Amino acid sequence: MRNHLPPISNTHRKRTQQLDVPIRTLLGTGPSNIPARVLQALGTQVVGAQDKVFLNVLREVQELLRYVWQTDNACTFAFAGNEQSAPEAAIATILKPGDVLVVGHSGHMSVRIERIAEAYGITVQRIARTDSDVLQLDDIRTALETYRPALVALVHGDLSTGALQPLSGIGEVCHEHGALLMVDTIGSLGAVPVYVDAWGIDICYSTAEKCLSAVPGLSLITLNDRALERISQQSNSPLPAHALQVDRLYRLWTSDSQDDELLPINLLYALRESLRMVADEGLVECWQRHRNNAELLWFGIEDLAVECPVAIEHRLPSLTVVYFSNGVDGKAMKRHLLTHYNIEVAAAAHPDQGTTWRIGLMGYNSRAENVTLFLKALEDALRILG
Amino acid sequence: MRNHLPPISNTHRKRTQQLDVPIRTLLGTGPSNIPARVLQALGTQVVGAQDKVFLNVLREVQELLRYVWQTDNACTFAFAGNEQSAPEAAIATILKPGDVLVVGHSGHMSVRIERIAEAYGITVQRIARTDSDVLQLDDIRTALETYRPALVALVHGDLSTGALQPLSGIGEVCHEHGALLMVDTIGSLGAVPVYVDAWGIDICYSTAEKCLSAVPGLSLITLNDRALERISQQSNSPLPAHALQVDRLYRLWTSDSQDDELLPINLLYALRESLRMVADEGLVECWQRHRNNAELLWFGIEDLAVECPVAIEHRLPSLTVVYFSNGVDGKAMKRHLLTHYNIEVAAAAHPDQGTTWRIGLMGYNSRAENVTLFLKALEDALRILG
Numbered sequence: 001m002r003n004h005l006p007p008i009s010n011t012h013r014k015r016t017q018q019l020d021v022p023i024r025t026l027l028g029t030g031p032s033n034i035p036a037r038v039l040q041a042l043g044t045q046v047v048g049a050q051d052k053v054f055l056n057v058l059r060e061v062q063e064l065l066r067y068v069w070q071t072d073n074a075c076t077f078a079f080a081g082n083e084q085s086a087p088e089a090a091i092a093t094i095l096k097p098g099d100v101l102v103v104g105h106s107g108h109m110s111v112r113i114e115r116i117a118e119a120y121g122i123t124v125q126r127i128a129r130t131d132s133d134v135l136q137l138d139d140i141r142t143a144l145e146t147y148r149p150a151l152v153a154l155v156h157g158d159l160s161t162g163a164l165q166p167l168s169g170i171g172e173v174c175h176e177h178g179a180l181l182m183v184d185t186i187g188s189l190g191a192v193p194v195y196v197d198a199w200g201i202d203i204c205y206s207t208a209e210k211c212l213s214a215v216p217g218l219s220l221i222t223l224n225d226r227a228l229e230r231i232s233q234q235s236n237s238p239l240p241a242h243a244l245q246v247d248r249l250y251r252l253w254t255s256d257s258q259d260d261e262l263l264p265i266n267l268l269y270a271l272r273e274s275l276r277m278v279a280d281e282g283l284v285e286c287w288q289r290h291r292n293n294a295e296l297l298w299f300g301i302e303d304l305a306v307e308c309p310v311a312i313e314h315r316l317p318s319l320t321v322v323y324f325s326n327g328v329d330g331k332a333m334k335r336h337l338l339t340h341y342n343i344e345v346a347a348a349a350h351p352d353q354g355t356t357w358r359i360g361l362m363g364y365n366s367r368a369e370n371v372t373l374f375l376k377a378l379e380d381a382l383r384i385l386g
Numbered sequence: 387m388r389n390h391l392p393p394i395s396n397t398h399r400k401r402t403q404q405l406d407v408p409i410r411t412l413l414g415t416g417p418s419n420i421p422a423r424v425l426q427a428l429g430t431q432v433v434g435a436q437d438k439v440f441l442n443v444l445r446e447v448q449e450l451l452r453y454v455w456q457t458d459n460a461c462t463f464a465f466a467g468n469e470q471s472a473p474e475a476a477i478a479t480i481l482k483p484g485d486v487l488v489v490g491h492s493g494h495m496s497v498r499i500e501r502i503a504e505a506y507g508i509t510v511q512r513i514a515r516t517d518s519d520v521l522q523l524d525d526i527r528t529a530l531e532t533y534r535p536a537l538v539a540l541v542h543g544d545l546s547t548g549a550l551q552p553l554s555g556i557g558e559v560c561h562e563h564g565a566l567l568m569v570d571t572i573g574s575l576g577a578v579p580v581y582v583d584a585w586g587i588d589i590c591y592s593t594a595e596k597c598l599s600a601v602p603g604l605s606l607i608t609l610n611d612r613a614l615e616r617i618s619q620q621s622n623s624p625l626p627a628h629a630l631q632v633d634r635l636y637r638l639w640t641s642d643s644q645d646d647e648l649l650p651i652n653l654l655y656a657l658r659e660s661l662r663m664v665a666d667e668g669l670v671e672c673w674q675r676h677r678n679n680a681e682l683l684w685f686g687i688e689d690l691a692v693e694c695p696v697a698i699e700h701r702l703p704s705l706t707v708v709y710f711s712n713g714v715d716g717k718a719m720k721r722h723l724l725t726h727y728n729i730e731v732a733a734a735a736h737p738d739q740g741t742t743w744r745i746g747l748m749g750y751n752s753r754a755e756n757v758t759l760f761l762k763a764l765e766d767a768l769r770i771l772g
């Protein structure tokens with residue numbers, strides 16, 4: 001068979017060892033550590049994408065996503081992607097060039113939404129707020145009256161600032177002004193109350209690997225009939241982003257034929273298991289656990305005289321931003337925690353001056369023993385390097 | 387904390403059982419069964435995306451992808467996606483509206499490329515061929531002279547037809563005419579010879595879950611300097627598809643900062659392991675194994691008087707299309723194999739008349755015992771239901 005074939009090059013036939021990774025306690029901005037039962041589900045052998053066993057997995061994932069999002073939306077599903085994929089899919093499918101999008105500025109994650117929208121020729125209007133504060137209902141109302149947007153986009157819990165944006169009442173005001181409301185719950189879903197239906201959120205998205213402790217590589221999204229109606233009106237002038245069109249992606253969850261595109265089977269096994277864990281614990285209990293462990297962290301940090309810039313009533317339990325006072329080498333302390341305690345925390349979103357940390361207590365990692373270990377390690381680092 | 391919050395709905399708090407899936411022998415169009423050592427790597431605990439341990443995994447994956455693609459291309463990587471994502475990323479990043487794309491018609495997978503390109507306003511020119519035959523070098527040359535395309539797209543092994551497109555010499559002719567060559571190796575990578583550099587392929591892509599036996603959810607892509615040069619020329623007029631821009635996706639493999647977007651860590655652990663298996667076996671030996679087991683299947687099918695429409699010199703070893711004669715109920719036989727033997731084969735690409743099967747022997751599943759079991763099961767089904 002090898003007639004007329006070029007010779008084989010072994011230049012890149014790299015010799016490698018069996019995978020061996022250290023066990024870190026991941027207290028950054030995600031991923032969080034994955035529970036053993038989720039890893040076990042992940043490692044389950046594949047079946048065909050049209051196998052009735054797998055179709056049942058899909059139905060269960062949809063139901064449990066509806067539970068954690070507190071929604072009855074039929075169009076609730078997951079697809080292969082990262083933090084960027086769901087907001088792009090929503091913007092590319094729902095808006096058309098020239099439409100106005102109002103973005104509530106919350107930090108790095110809201111800037112991502114702006115960048116995507118601008119790439120699609122959408123007119124972006126930013127409602128500014130300081131990094132530590134949150135938008136008020138009146139800010140939204142004024143923006144609706146001033147800019148007449150087709151869509152308002154808010155980040156519920158921005159992982160760059162650690163502030164939690166209240167959402168109650170905003171959907172109603174948006175709808176009164178003919179706008180849809182889209183909410184980014186990447187940093188919040190599973191950690192704090194999210195009520196998609198009761199809060200009138202038309203498009204809500206998240207990812208698997210933050211507070212749900214599932215496996216990186218999945219975007220999660222839910223859309224209500226109002227959003228789907230808007231999509232169907234757009235059908236005559238589709239934007240490109242063919243692979244990211246919400247209706248095409250959702251088709252894979254509703255049709256028997258997945259011949260064209262395969263869903264990420266094992267990641268969905270794992271997501272199902274992580275959602276089962278939330279359902280077993282109970283959503284309220286899960287929120288309360290995140291709150292309790294965050295308070296444990298906040299009070300402990302206060303004792304160490306480390307500053308937490310966000311007012312306590314606006315703090316995100318899943319991610320706490322702390323500032324070190326002048327002279328403390330945050331970068332060296334970060335290395336100390338990794339080297340001596342196998343603890344990973346996150347630096348500031350860009351630029352990293354070494355004076356800011358972001359401490360995540362997400363999903364499975366929101367446990368008292370992690371907080372205790374972290375505080376002891378931080379105390380140690382401050383004593384040696386502070 | 388629950389003041390002013392709506393009541394919790396337990397409507398979708400579905401009671402579920404621990405995941406329990408049957409062990410199928412997947413002889414369809416993918417996924418193929420995943421080897422135990424790949425599943426074990428998949429289920430390894432995550433580390434942070436900037437952990438030096440993970441950055442080393444990335445470097446090893448890149449090296450081993452270069453080996454299986456036989457390329458020195460620096461820009462060789464993987465990202466969260468499905469069969470649709472890599473061709474869309476390439477088309478959206480390299481072409482601009484009005485550019486001409488010549489697509490070699492090979493079946494269903496080439497139609498996907500056409501659909502994507504049309505969504506982006508690209509002018510598509512199809513070079514037709516019959517489903518069982520392959521394009522000749524002269525067909526390409528004539529198309530290059532007639533249409534003056536910016537890009538020629540070919541499918542190496544179309545999983546809808548089971549024919550293998552020869553590629554030697556095509557890159558040279560494309561370059562003489564100022565066109566780039568893009569090749570889809572979703573159905574072929576790991577199963578048959580692919581020489582990205584020696585064959586002058588400028589953009590080549592695949593997915594993880596076919597003949598590499600890795601885990602669904604990853605798109606694989608490699609681009610040479612000629613393709614990257616074209617991308618850099620496009621930088622002033624970027625198409626949208628923000629999440630699918632090749633240069634943005636590749637940045638995650640080269641930059642220390644992955645704060646914006648996370649790579650699918652566990653899927654990359656698994657891909658690394660499946661690539662290690664190819665490197666352990668040797669690429670030539672891997673191709674030869676696919677060929678040997680395919681011939682075992684082809685000769686066995688001949689003995690059962692089942693027709694194979696593709697001429698033997700153009701057959702894809704990883705996917706064999708067979709036709710049943712009139713009166714044979716292919717759908718009932720397919721159910722018989724699943725029910726009695728836990729064997730899954732694929733029906734025809736749309737529309738499924740029940741008279742066509744597609745039999746995959748991909749990666750780990752290309753083993754003599756699978757062929758023997760399949761032939762015995764088919765003989766049994768033909769006797770009972772034929």
